[in-house]
Amino acid sequence: MKRGLMAAMTRLFVFQGSMNHERLQGLGMAVAIEPLLRDLNGGRGGEAYRHAMGRAAGFFNTHPYLAGLAVGSIAKAEHEGVSSQQIDRLRAALKGPLGSLGDRIVWAGVLPAAAAIGLIVATRAHPFVAAATFLLLFNAVHVALRVWGLLAGWRTGLRVAEALRHPVLQAGLVASGPLAAVAIGFAIPVVAAWLTADFGEAAKWGTAGVAVATAIATRWLTPTFGAARLGILVLVVTLVLGWVW
Amino acid sequence: MEFTTMGGLMVWGTLVGLDLATLAQVMIARPIVAGVVAGWIVGDAQSGLIVGAILELFAMEVLPFGAARYPDYGLGAVAAAATAAGAPDVFGIGIAVAVGLVIAYVGEMSIQFVRQRTTVDIQRHRDVIDSGDVRVIYRLHRRGILRDFGRAASLTAGGLILAVVVRATIPGTLTLRGAVVLSAVAIGIGLGTTFVSGVRVTRDARHGWIWLVSGLIAGTVWAVR
Numbered sequence: 001m002k003r004g005l006m007a008a009m010t011r012l013f014v015f016q017g018s019m020n021h022e023r024l025q026g027l028g029m030a031v032a033i034e035p036l037l038r039d040l041n042g043g044r045g046g047e048a049y050r051h052a053m054g055r056a057a058g059f060f061n062t063h064p065y066l067a068g069l070a071v072g073s074i075a076k077a078e079h080e081g082v083s084s085q086q087i088d089r090l091r092a093a094l095k096g097p098l099g100s101l102g103d104r105i106v107w108a109g110v111l112p113a114a115a116a117i118g119l120i121v122a123t124r125a126h127p128f129v130a131a132a133t134f135l136l137l138f139n140a141v142h143v144a145l146r147v148w149g150l151l152a153g154w155r156t157g158l159r160v161a162e163a164l165r166h167p168v169l170q171a172g173l174v175a176s177g178p179l180a181a182v183a184i185g186f187a188i189p190v191v192a193a194w195l196t197a198d199f200g201e202a203a204k205w206g207t208a209g210v211a212v213a214t215a216i217a218t219r220w221l222t223p224t225f226g227a228a229r230l231g232i233l234v235l236v237v238t239l240v241l242g243w244v245w
Numbered sequence: 246m247e248f249t250t251m252g253g254l255m256v257w258g259t260l261v262g263l264d265l266a267t268l269a270q271v272m273i274a275r276p277i278v279a280g281v282v283a284g285w286i287v288g289d290a291q292s293g294l295i296v297g298a299i300l301e302l303f304a305m306e307v308l309p310f311g312a313a314r315y316p317d318y319g320l321g322a323v324a325a326a327a328t329a330a331g332a333p334d335v336f337g338i339g340i341a342v343a344v345g346l347v348i349a350y351v352g353e354m355s356i357q358f359v360r361q362r363t364t365v366d367i368q369r370h371r372d373v374i375d376s377g378d379v380r381v382i383y384r385l386h387r388r389g390i391l392r393d394f395g396r397a398a399s400l401t402a403g404g405l406i407l408a409v410v411v412r413a414t415i416p417g418t419l420t421l422r423g424a425v426v427l428s429a430v431a432i433g434i435g436l437g438t439t440f441v442s443g444v445r446v447t448r449d450a451r452h453g454w455i456w457l458v459s460g461l462i463a464g465t466v467w468a469v470r
Contacts, residue, residue: 013269018389020364027367027374027386034379044379054377064270099310107308108446111272115305118277119298127294131281138272177449178456184305184443185460186467188436191298193468195432203429210433211440218306219441227306227438228316228350231431235343238430239415242423 007035008071009150015064023059029071030057036075036154052078055087062095063102065145070094072153073160080157090158097164101173106141109176114138116183123194141172210234246287246327246409253286254327255401261319262397266309266356267390274319276300276345283326293326296341300325302435303346305442317352320397321345324404328411339427340415341408342435348404355396363389 015028033056040048062070070091077087118134125133152163163169192211196204218227257279264274273279276297284293304318325345329337366385367374373381419427443460447453 014267014386014390016266016270017268017393018363018367018386019266020360020367020389022364022367027382027389030379030382031386034382050377052377053379053382054375057374057377057382103308103310104449107310108449112305112442112446115275115277115301118275119301122277122294122298127281127284127290130294130298131278134275134277135272142271174451177446177453178451180446181443181453181456182460182463184439184446185457185462186464188439188443188461189464189468191302191439192432192436195295195299196429199425199429203425206426207429207433207436210430211436214434214437215440218438219444226316227303227434228318228321228346228353231303231346231434232343232350234430234434235339235346235427238427239340239343239419239423242419242426 004035004038005150005154008032008075009068009147011035012068012071012146012150015067023057024061025064025067026057026060029060029067032067033071033075036071037078040078048078051084055084058091060091060095062098063106065106065142066098066102066149068146068150069098069153069160069163072150072155073157076154076157082158086158090160094160101164101169105169105172105176106145109172109180110138110141113176113180113183116180116187119187119191120183123190246405250287251405254283254323254405255398257282257286258320258323258401258404259394259397261323262317262352262400263393265317265319267393274317276304276318276322279319280322280326283323284330287327287330289330292329292332292337295338296325296329296345297322299338299342299431299435300345300349302439303349305439308445314353314357316346316349317356317400318345318349320352320400320404321347321349323401324348324408327405327408332416337416339424339431340411342431343427344404344407344411348400348407351403352400355400359392359396362392
């Protein structure tokens with residue numbers, strides 16, 4: 001089974017390869033879990049294997065880095081001969097909590113924190129040091145979550161809730177938000193000073209004014225418009241004004 | 246731009262595009278990484294870092310919850326680095342960021358297109374998938390990855406063409422004042438976006454506002470010292 005776990009781990013890195021609007025990550029789930037199902041009763045051509053694969057390919061959506069926890073626990077439940085109804089309930093029960101946990105720890109915590117630290121390093125160090133700092137900080141957590149998730153899921157099976165109560169995970173849940181907030185707060189003035197170092201006073205104040213206007217616009221006036229669209233619109237208008245001016 | 250440089254950027258851009266969601270997600274798709282490496286390929290890692298850092302400020306808005314839509318800032322950073330490379334001081338920054346944002350936005354739409362095509366493909370094979378046919382499941386999964394590969398490669402090519410056209414036409418038409426204003430606007434929007442992202446992050450954190458404000462004060466002290 002060690003080889004099966006290794007294969008499943010590798011495949012988790014393409015978990016979202018066939019992301020779609022009908023089953024979301026369903027096919028990715030099936031591809032990742034397949035090596036762990038090969039030695040079910042009857043082997044690869046057996047009925048248990050085919051039924052398990054069919055179930056695995058159904059609708060599924062969770063955080064990609066914690067998907068291994070679902071893959072491991074569902075595969076273990078299939079090996080333990082748990083009924084299909086119970087496995088369906090397990091799948092349904094895991095999607096939300098894993099998604100919410102991953103979103104809060106990774107997307108709203110570790111990712112913005114690592115990016116902000118990378119930006120701070122960029123102001124003082126060689127470009128590659130900044131990029132490497134970000135990648136190392138982020139992927140230390142990312143890869144650890146993937147490996148731990150799969151192994152913990154495989155170990156616990158239906159008792160996967162025990163794994164979700166792991167103290168490190170709970171500590172991450174509490175600490176990641178404040179860490180991201182303080183890192184982003186620290187990065188804003190440091191990066192602003194670095195990027196505007198060659199500007200005159202008027203341009204520096206202008207930058208600050210645009211930043212305040214953007215914050216007001218994106219937070220309260222047009223929160224769904226998005227920074228990219230706002231940026232394109234304002235930069236094109238500025239470019240045209242620059243030509244006319 | 247030399248052929249080998251273009252080739253290097255094509256390979257890098259395609260990897261960056263795939264990393265966004267399909268392959269690995271080790272975050273080489275973040276602009277701070279994508280921009281630095283693209284800048285290094287064209288011989289100007291520092292410009293790549295600067296435009297990458299500005300686009301990173303924009304990318305802070307992205308909280309890719311569930312199947313949310315979001316711009317492909319990594320591919321934008323590759324195009325922006327190709328635009329900014331070698332430009333004197335602030336001349337290239339604002340224009341390069343604009344190029345990066347356009348590619349990022351097109352990238353957002355192209356992801357939806359790819360997912361739609363994969364959905365249709367899967368719907369055609371619904372019964373076979375539900376019966377657990379592993380060969381069909383593998384084939385459909387591979388096709389999904391290949392579609393995203395095509396998306397990333399073609400968007401990289403589009404970004405590089407846009408970069409070449411913009412480098413050849415726009416900088417000569419701008420005054421120094423115009424270039425500075427454009428750069429200031431790009432940086433300002435990025436900073437404002439990052440602040441709002443900080444506010445959003447504080448929503449779930451206990452005493453989040455205190456952490457954000459503490460960071461702002463410490464950062465200001467650090468920046469002015």
